[in-house]
Structure formats: C-alpha cells, structure tokens
Amino acid sequence: MLTIAYIGNGKSANRYHLPFSLKLKDKIKVKTIYSRTKTTTWKRIEGVHYTTDINDIYNDPEIQLVVVSTPSSSHFQIGKAVLEHGKNALIEKPFTETYQEAKELFDLAKSKGLLVQCYQNRRYDSDFLTTQKVIESGVLGDILEVEMHYDYYRPEVPEGVKEFSLDTSYLYGHACHTLDQVISYFGEPDNVHYEVRQLLGENRMNDYFDLDLFYG
Secondary structure (H helix, E strand, O other): OEEEEEEOOOHHHHHHHHHHHOOOOOOEEEEEEEOOOOOOOOOOOOOOEEEOOOHHHHOOOOOOEEEEOOOHHHHHHHHHHHHHOOOEEEEEOOOOOOHHHHHHHHHHHHHHOOOEEEEOHHHHOHHHHHHHHHHHHOOOOOOOOOOOOOOOOOOOOOOOOOOOOHHHOHHHHHHHHHHHHHHHHHOOOOEEEEEEEOOOOOOOOOOEEEEEEEOO
16 A cells, blocks of 8 residues: 655646546545645545645655645656655656756756656656557558657637746646657657747747757
8 A cells, every 4th residue: 555645736736637546445545635725626626634734744654745736847856755765756747957956856856766656647647558459469561750749729819828937837847748758769869959939929838849859
C-alpha cells in the first residue's frame, strides 16, 4: 500500500491525478491534500484530510510519496522541500523551469535514496499507444518522418495574460507533452531546431512553436 499526499488542490490534482489514484484503493491510499486556502470549487473526497498547513504532510511519517501539482514556477522549491523532508516526489509537468533545477532535484533525491519523477500522463494516452503498435507491426515500412501536432485553437484572445511568463507559455505547458512522447519512444535526438513565436505581440505568451528533432 502506497500512502500519498497532494500539494495543490486545483484542476491538475482533481482532473488528472485523483481519478486514477482513487481507482486503486487496494494499492494507493490518498491521505492528505494541501492547498493555501480553504476555498475550492472541487468536491471534497470522503476520508481525505484537507489542510492549509503544509507541515501536516511534511511531518507525517506515514506519507511516502508527495504529488506536487502547483503552478510550474513553484515546482522546484516545493519539490526540493518534499525531498528534504524525506518524501518521494512526483512533480507535475513542466518538471522545472531550467535544466539546472531539474538536475539539482535528481541529485538531491539520489543522495537521499529517494525517487523523484515527472508526471507525464500523455505517455499512456490511447492514441500514442496505438501509434506505437502500428509502427511496431511493420505495416508502415521504414519510418522516415513523423509529424505530431498539438492544436489548441481558441477564437478569443486570452484576457488573463498580459505579459510573458513561463507559467502561461504554450511551449512549456503543451509542447512538453509531445516532446516527452517523442523522446520516450525514439530516444534523445542528435540535433534539434526550434522556432517559437509570440503571435499576439512582443512580450506576450509563446503561442506558436515548431520543433524539429533529428535522428540518425
């Protein structure tokens, strides 16, 4: 039995994590969920301890794994605190904002004999799994080029974002899914070319990206 806790009680935790964890009642016990405020639009789960005191997680010896599902700008600091308190950590995507931050977390986990990993649920989507089966069946012959899209069209301009931040960058928020699928299946590329644009204007969100990964 794995006893887990969540830091963050928003869409990520309630839509992309808890529905799966709660189905595995013989393997996973969801004990505690932390959020900064008591106000929430999500229905509370019976038997789960909701708290605004993060020490309820850090100081609980029964909790083995902590899921970090907060805004990406806080992933590094919270992930580091989780590991420093002797807990394994599963951190939502994007894992951290820089390579150096990611390396520091992996090095810290290794030094403490703990696990830290990024939550990349799109590896298990049915379309991606089916694509792998088709490729491996051999019916397509030699694969020379693979084209993957992440189309997220909205007719209206997002009014809540006035200036650039990594939290609202589609390169960080969406492209990381497709990149993870490519790298998990084909491995690390030999070379990368990328074009990222801000179609809404200077200092707005990165709302267009084209990434080319070259192999062999």
